[in-house]
Amino acid sequence: MGGWSAEREISLRSGKACADALERQGFRVSRIDVGRDIAVVLAATAPEVVLNVLHGRPGEDGTIQGILEILQIPYSHSGVLASSLAMQKDYAKAVLQAAGVPVPQGRVISRFEAAKSHVLARPYVIKPIAEGSSVGVFIITEQHAHPPQELTREDWAFGENVLCETYIPGLELTCAVMGDKALDVIEIEPTVRFYDYEAKYAPGGSKHLLPARLKPNVYQEVRRLALQAHQALGCRGVSRTDFRYDERAGAQGLFCLEVNTQPGMTETSLVPELAAYAGITFEELVRWMVEDASLNR
Known part of the structure; x- marks a missing residue:
């Protein structure tokens, strides 16, 4: 740790x-x-x-x-390969797309190029290629005349390249996979506009709706895609996959944002909450992860 x-x-x-x-x-x-x-x-x-x-x-x-x-x-x-792939968002997107998991359109460019001019139609998202917990993420809307100049700072610590993606409006969803089974789906309502680091980990930063308020076919599609993403990357043990869902587009409005191979296990984390909903206590979840441990993962 x-x-x-x-x-x-x-x-x-x-x-x-x-x-x-x-x-x-x-x-x-x-x-x-x-x-x-x-x-x-x-x-x-x-x-x-x-x-x-x-x-x-x-x-x-x-x-x-x-x-x-x-x-x-x-x-x-997860093992070496799955961990490495999932951490590199651009590589992970390529694998997921090839496996039939829908992902937002986007491109990888240098942080300096991203700071010069808008590289996608607004709204769009700029994110580090290899960070989690929404660290270093910017949402660029019509109100932003210029891209964020923080990208050019000397103390920028999140890599030389960034991933720019089309912003998907709508619901924030997440689904955990435990072994070979997808658990249920949480809908996340941040108390602020963006589900950022503080919203994820500060008490009261977000509201978790479990089960998510989705039509049954969409709910099951989230679970199916979470398991498909887990398997496509070769994940093992527990993973958690985050989605955005544009309700206006029906089932076609569902997009996978990323697969987390080391999801949080704090008192406000999502995986323990999903496990509890499935009848698995926190102690049982942690014990399962220990008993599931192996080499050549």
Whole structure:
């Protein structure tokens, strides 16, 4: 848990919640705050299993997974390839599109080019290629005469290229997959206009409607596409797929935004909420992830 990504604090909260849940069930848990010496620490600690609750790099991009494969320590969630693909939003989109999962239209350009002029018809979204939790995301509307100049700052820490995508109006939806089964669908109502980092993790930042208020055919299509996306990327264990749904377009208005291979496990996180709705307690969910751990994922 922990690490050095922009999502460090959320990872620490996820790690504490999971470690506490395992200790309540009698597991012996070593809480490791990941640093650059993580390979040395893991070799010295020699855990039987690693429950990976890192968010962002290096725990979500295949790096930690590769170290664990070399050290032959079984671990949770997705393996090297699926983690790397899902983290790189442009590569993930290509895989999902080839598998028949609808994704918004978009293009990858340099952050400096994105700051010069509007590269898509407004409204559109600018997002880092390899960050989660809506870190570094901008929604560009008709009210924005110019693109965000924050993209050119020297302290910009989210990569040299960005992904620009058509903005999909409508509902924010998410669906988790656990093993080979899609759970239910949550509709997210942010208390602010955009479901950003604070809306995701601050108490009261958003309202979760479970089950989502969708027509039955659309509800089942979200579940089907979440499982299809999970399988297309080769994910393992638990993943969570985020969607936007433009109700005006019917079933054709559903678009996959991204697949999260290391979804949050905090007290306000979506996966524990979806599991609870399916009758799975937080303790049972965390135990399942530990028991599902393996190599060659």
